[in-house]
Amino acid sequence: MYWADEIAAAAEGPQVVNDSKTPSGTVHVGSLRGVVLHDAIVRALRERGVETRFLYGVDDLDPMDAAAHLTGDSVERYMGMPLAMVPAPEGSGAASYARHFVGELFMATFAPLGVAPEIYWMSERYADGSVDPYIRVALDRADLVRDIYRRVSHVEKREDWLPISIICEVCGRSGTTLATDWNGHTVAYSCRPDLVDWAKGCGHSGRVIPFKGRAKLKWNVDWAAKWSLFGVTIEGCGKDLATAGGSRERSDAIARDVFDREPPLNVSYEFLNIGGKKMSTSKGLGVSAHDMAALLPPELIRFLFLRSKPRRALDFDPEGDTIPGLFDEFDRIAAATAGLPVRGELPPDPDRIFRASLVDAAADAAVEGARFRPPFRHLALLIQVPGVDVEARLAAEKGSPLDERETEILRERVEICRRWLAAFAPDRYRVEVQSEVPSSVAELDPPQRAYMATLADAADGERPASGDAWQDLIFRTAKAADMASGYAFAAIYAAFLGRANGPRAGWLLASLEHAFVVERLRSAAGGQRT
RNA sequence: GGGCCGCUAGCUCAAUGGUAGAGCAGCUGACUCUUAAUCAGCUGGUUCAGGGUUCGAGCCCCUGGCGGCUCACCA
Numbered sequence: 192m193y194w195a196d197e198i199a200a201a202a203e204g205p206q207v208v209n210d211s212k213t214p215s216g217t218v219h220v221g222s223l224r225g226v227v228l229h230d231a232i233v234r235a236l237r238e239r240g241v242e243t244r245f246l247y248g249v250d251d252l253d254p255m256d257a258a259a260h261l262t263g264d265s266v267e268r269y270m271g272m273p274l275a276m277v278p279a280p281e282g283s284g285a286a287s288y289a290r291h292f293v294g295e296l297f298m299a300t301f302a303p304l305g306v307a308p309e310i311y312w313m314s315e316r317y318a319d320g321s322v323d324p325y326i327r328v329a330l331d332r333a334d335l336v337r338d339i340y341r342r343v344s345h346v347e348k349r350e351d352w353l354p355i356s357i358i359c360e361v362c363g364r365s366g367t368t369l370a371t372d373w374n375g376h377t378v379a380y381s382c383r384p385d386l387v388d389w390a391k392g393c394g395h396s397g398r399v400i401p402f403k404g405r406a407k408l409k410w411n412v413d414w415a416a417k418w419s420l421f422g423v424t425i426e427g428c429g430k431d432l433a434t435a436g437g438s439r440e441r442s443d444a445i446a447r448d449v450f451d452r453e454p455p456l457n458v459s460y461e462f463l464n465i466g467g468k469k470m471s472t473s474k475g476l477g478v479s480a481h482d483m484a485a486l487l488p489p490e491l492i493r494f495l496f497l498r499s500k501p502r503r504a505l506d507f508d509p510e511g512d513t514i515p516g517l518f519d520e521f522d523r524i525a526a527a528t529a530g531l532p533v534r535g536e537l538p539p540d541p542d543r544i545f546r547a548s549l550v551d552a553a554a555d556a557a558v559e560g561a562r563f564r565p566p567f568r569h570l571a572l573l574i575q576v577p578g579v580d581v582e583a584r585l586a587a588e589k590g591s592p593l594d595e596r597e598t599e600i601l602r603e604r605v606e607i608c609r610r611w612l613a614a615f616a617p618d619r620y621r622v623e624v625q626s627e628v629p630s631s632v633a634e635l636d637p638p639q640r641a642y643m644a645t646l647a648d649a650a651d652g653e654r655p656a657s658g659d660a661w662q663d664l665i666f667r668t669a670k671a672a673d674m675a676s677g678y679a680f681a682a683i684y685a686a687f688l689g690r691a692n693g694p695r696a697g698w699l700l701a702s703l704e705h706a707f708v709v710e711r712l713r714s715a716a717g718g719q720r721t
Numbered sequence: 722g723g724g725c726c727g728c729u730a731g732c733u734c735a736a737u738g739g740u741a742g743a744g745c746a747g748c749u750g751a752c753u754c755u756u757a758a759u760c761a762g763c764u765g766g767u768u769c770a771g772g773g774u775u776c777g778a779g780c781c782c783c784u785g786g787c788g789g790c791u792c793a794c795c796a
Contacts, residue, residue: 213796256795344792345723366795387794410796434791435724461726462789499734504727504789516733516745523744536743538735568745572757588755620757659754666753680756692757 193543194500195228198425198458199235206241208233209423209455210308211248214274214289216260218297220483220507221429221463223304227496228427228460230306231547246421247301247308251275251289252317252407254356254366256389260292271366271390273358273407275314289314296481303489305550313413316420318404325416325450326401329354329408330373332449336412339444344436353378354409359395365407367392376400411438415445419452427458427501460501465508486610487517488603494521494548498538509615518567518604521548529560563589563597564604568620571608575622576694576702579658581605622693624703629689632715639682640716642672646683647712654705662697686715 192200210229212222229245236243252273255261260280261269269277269288279291289312301307316322329336336354340346351371357380358365367386372379381396399405408416417423432438443454483492486509495517499505507513527533528542538544546556565585573581585601586592593601612621646668655661669679683700684693693699700708 215796250796253796346793389795413796429790430726431790432796433725436792437725438791438796459726464789502726503734506733508733512732512745520733520744534744536735538743566758569755569758573755584755588758622757662754670753675751676753677751677756684756690757695754695756695758697754 193235193540193547195231195235195497195547196543198232198456199239199241202236202241202425202456204241204424206236206243206424207246207422207455208236208243209246209248209417209421209426211250211417212293212297213250213253214293214297215253215255215257216292218293218480220465220480222297223300223480223483223492224460224463224496224505225427225429226301226306227304227493228458228501229425230304230308231493231497232425232427232458233308234547234552237552245308246311246423248311248313248417249289249293250313250413251287251293252314252365252404253410254364254390255288256366256387260288267391271364271387271392273314273363273365275312276363296479300480300484303484303550304493305489305552313407313417314404317407320403321420322408322416323402325412325419326355326406326408329412329416329449330378330401331375333373335449336445339441339448343441343444354412355401355406356409357399357401357406358404359393360397360399361395362393364390364392366390370401370406373401378406411441412445412449414438414442415450415452415454418442418446418455419450423455425458426455427460430459430461430502433457433459458501461504463496463505463507465506486607487514488600488607489550490548491517491521493550494524494544497547498524498544509611510617512617514611514615515567515571515620518564521545522564522566525560525562525564527560528556530557531561562600563593565601567604567608570601570604571612571616571620572622572694574605574608575612576698579698622688624687624699625689628711628714629685629687631685631689631691635682635685635715638672638674639678639685642669642674642679642716643682643686643712644716645672647709647716650705650709650712656701658695658698658701660697661700662695665696665700682715686711 208229210225212218226247233243233245252275254271255269255274255277274289275287277288279285279288283291283295285291285295298310330353333353337348337352340348353370353373355370355378356365357368357370357378359368359382362382364382367390368380368382369386370378370380377398378401379396379398382392382394384391384394386392407413418426428439439457446452446454487495495505495507523533524537524541524545527537528545542556545560549556549559570581573579573584582593582598582601646665649664649668653660653664655664665679665683666676669676680696681691683696684690687699
């Protein structure tokens, strides 16, 4: 059974699926795995008639702890402040740093992917008092929280430590404050210059009532509090959090012991590596989630994540064969879903994977699967030949006009092909007419040379102007010389492209200057031995 | 140092303990019209290594190797 269906089948009663994100800067494609994975679970639940809410939270009251997108003196000014209070980068109209990177850039990828969770912002939940009951419990049971840190992670906290960060009334930082002495009404805190090495507190100390957004629970407690607040029953997380003794285990224990609630079902998922390496912001395009959206159509992004089990590490190498390979595999599974014959063996539940990959959850998978999809590598080649009407040509290959959706798929693929060829494609996918006679011509046989000489003469006489005319001439000349057409084509590719194969030769030659073509054919034939 | 996950064909990945597979790449052949298309076929493996359990192990157990992550701060 498909992994999301297994999860759904085990669920009892109404479900609340939650996922969340700390908005500390540009969001990597890897984070889309969580989004897509949770969506797949939600869809599987709803298909079974299970009443399901899908929530997505932004932890924007967390302190700014990485300076990646801050510059100059704003680093000193904003580090340690809640992300909801840090201004958006210059040029952005967003209300805060968090709203810019997650609210605008990252979440813009959701709708195209067919993902529509209810979105909440923790800064608002804290401010409106929703979290206050949990803050009170956590403070009352601070000793239990300390025990859990000790037992689960072998971390020893100070005797007077409290699982909360006060937002300093003077400087506005929360990452730099140390809270102590909960008396049931207020807590004492001090904002320390040296509490953490990534931000400097102002030195203020005082007492505050830690409610209504004036304080934030520490990460693990905050997570567990959210589960109680929203009644979360299923929430996966990346493997970095899911390790033994790690964050998830601490939060699970806090949920049970402090908030008296069974933690949600965990689905831990692996990372998406780029070119075999961990993702890195310095690598540029294709790494951030919003750039990824320009490099793959939405259903391919879903497919990338949903065809593999969550625990499977994925490798996405935009410079390798990952992209064309994904398209090929997707097309094969689409065809299989439509009941069309496909070559080779299929993965288990191909139609289920295909359905999960569709943007529209309600779409008819058989209808979608039957649509004409141009093979990616073929398309990459076609668009490199000047003067080809790609849409007309593919309609001819399909055998009937493309419908509206098929035209849309085609245009989307053409666009992606262009970007891929421009930035990532391996050289063997690039076709380029050589400005000098390629050296590979030396390996041609005498009959091939003779063929090109004959073809040059014939072309001078007939002056073929169209791809069709050229193609016809190429075949006729080969037949007249009693030469296998493949053999003849190989000579032409060697002479113009310096390789053994290429796009349809007639259209290639028709796109070039007539004089250049004839001259090149004669030069390549020139070394003819007799 | 402890823990978790992974390691299967050149690449990307499948395989309820029951004959190790597919796609792509590669190679061979066909084709007067999709010549990087399509069609037919072929090659390709000590399943990281070594033990063990079993009638039978890619799968279960143990040991080791390699890679990633994590366990201190923070989130």
